[in-house]
Amino acid sequence: MPNDTTQQPPRARIGLALSSGSARGWAHIGVLRALRDAGIEPDIVVGSSIGALVGAAYLCDQIDALEAGVNKLTWWDIVRFMDIQLRKGGFIEGQKLMDFLAQYVHDRPIETLGKPFAAVATDLATGQEIWLQHGSLSEAIRAAIALPGLFTPVRMNVRWVVDGGLVNPVPVSVCRALGADAVIAVNLNGDIAGRHLVARKQRSAEQRQILKEYPIVAKLLAQMPEAMQTRANSLLAGNGKTNNTPGLFDVLAGSINIMQDRITRSRMAGDPPDIVIAPKLAHIGLMEFDRAKEAIEEGRACVAAALDPLRACIAGAKSKA
Numbered sequence: 611m612p613n614d615t616t617q618q619p620p621r622a623r624i625g626l627a628l629s630s631g632s633a634r635g636w637a638h639i640g641v642l643r644a645l646r647d648a649g650i651e652p653d654i655v656v657g658s659s660i661g662a663l664v665g666a667a668y669l670c671d672q673i674d675a676l677e678a679g680v681n682k683l684t685w686w687d688i689v690r691f692m693d694i695q696l697r698k699g700g701f702i703e704g705q706k707l708m709d710f711l712a713q714y715v716h717d718r719p720i721e722t723l724g725k726p727f728a729a730v731a732t733d734l735a736t737g738q739e740i741w742l743q744h745g746s747l748s749e750a751i752r753a754a755i756a757l758p759g760l761f762t763p764v765r766m767n768v769r770w771v772v773d774g775g776l777v778n779p780v781p782v783s784v785c786r787a788l789g790a791d792a793v794i795a796v797n798l799n800g801d802i803a804g805r806h807l808v809a810r811k812q813r814s815a816e817q818r819q820i821l822k823e824y825p826i827v828a829k830l831l832a833q834m835p836e837a838m839q840t841r842a843n844s845l846l847a848g849n850g851k852t853n854n855t856p857g858l859f860d861v862l863a864g865s866i867n868i869m870q871d872r873i874t875r876s877r878m879a880g881d882p883p884d885i886v887i888a889p890k891l892a893h894i895g896l897m898e899f900d901r902a903k904e905a906i907e908e909g910r911a912c913v914a915a916a917l918d919p920l921r922a923c924i925a926g927a928k929s930k931a
Contacts, residue, residue: 622927625790626652627782627883628661630775630870631798632757634891635660636902639677640909641796641887642668648917650924652794654726656784658774661796662729662754666715666747669723676714680902688899708752717748726788729754730774730781734763739777741784757866760897775866779874783881792927794920795883796909798891799867799874866896885923887912 626645628638638661645652657665667676691707720727720743729742729750742750753764753771763770778784785793878886889908894901913920 622791622924623653623789624650624924624927625654625656625782625785625788625793626665627780627785627793627795628655628657628665629780629796629798629874630659630661630773631779631891632660632866632896633898633901634798634889634894634905635664636680636899636905637798637889637891637909637912638664638796639673639680639902640906640911641889641913642673642909643677643906644910644913645794645920648913648920650920652725654785654788654790656728656730656781656788657754658730658779658781659755659757661781662774663711663715663751665727666723666729666751669725669727670714670716670718670747672714672716677902677906679710679714680899681906683900683902685898685900688897708748711751712748715747715751717746720744720747720750723747728781728784728788730778730784731756731764731771732774732776734758734770734772736769737777739774740771741787775870775873777873778877779870780878780883782878782883786881792885792924793883794923795878795886797874797878797886797888799870800888800890884927885916885919887916 626642628635628641631637638657642664655665655669657663664673664676667673691710720729727743731740731742731750731753732738733740740753742753749764749766753766754774755761756763756772758772758776761773763772765771774781779799780795780797782793782795887909889905889912891905891908894905
C-alpha cells in the first residue's frame, strides 16, 4: 500500500500589532487573554509605546502576572512612580516605573523571546522610525514608552530615542515586514480626538484633589518666582472657577490624542490590517493607569465580539511559506 505523502499546507503566520495609548494600553492585556482563550496565538508581536510593554510581557509568559499587578494599582501608586526631574527633556525620569515593570518584563536579549518581536521607537533628531529587535528588552521598552514632554528620552548608542507612537502608533507595517500573512491590529486611538476634555469634567472630587497635590505641580512651582506661582498653578490645574479653561496636562494629553489619531488614520490607510480590534476607551485619561480593570474588560469584550471575523480572517489568509 503506497504511503500517503499528502502534506497539510503551512499555517498562515499571524501578526499582532499593539498600538500606543498610554493608560488605555492595559486593554491589550484583555485582548491577549481573550485571543489565547479562543486558541488564537500570534506568531509575531509588534508594539508601539505601551503596546510594546504588554507585548513583551506576553512573550515573557507574564501576562497573567501583569494583569494581577496592574489591577492592584491605585492613583497614589501612579503618583509614587513619578520620579520628577526638570533637566533631562521630560518631567519623569521613569526609573521607578521601570522598577515596577521589571517584575513582569524580565530583562533579557530580545532574540531569546522565542517569537519575532519588535518595539517601535522614534529617533528624536531625525524622526526616523526605529524597530528595536535586538539587545536589552528592558532598554527597548523604556525607549518605546518615552512619551515626549512626560518621560525623558533614552540614549541608545549615538542617538536619543522617544516613543514610537509619534511615527507609527499601530505598527501594522512592521508585522508585515517581519513575515506576517495576516495582521490583527489593536487600535486604541480610534475615538480619542476631542474626548479628553469631556472626560476631564467627569473626574471625581477625590481624584481632582489628588491631581491638585500632584508632585509635578509642587516641584514646578518651587522653581518659579513667588509672583508667578499663582498664575502657574492656574495654568497647570485649569481654571478652578469656571472649570472651562484646560490646564497644562489637559492640553498636553489632548494634543497627543489628536496627533496619534491623525497619524493612525494615515498609516492604516496606507497599510491596512486584515482585521482591527478597537476598544472604546476615550474616557480613560493619559495617566490613569489605575483604571486597568475597565480597560482590560473592554479589550476582552472587543475580541469576543469579533471572534467570527477573526477566525474567518485567519482561515482565509494564505501562508507565504
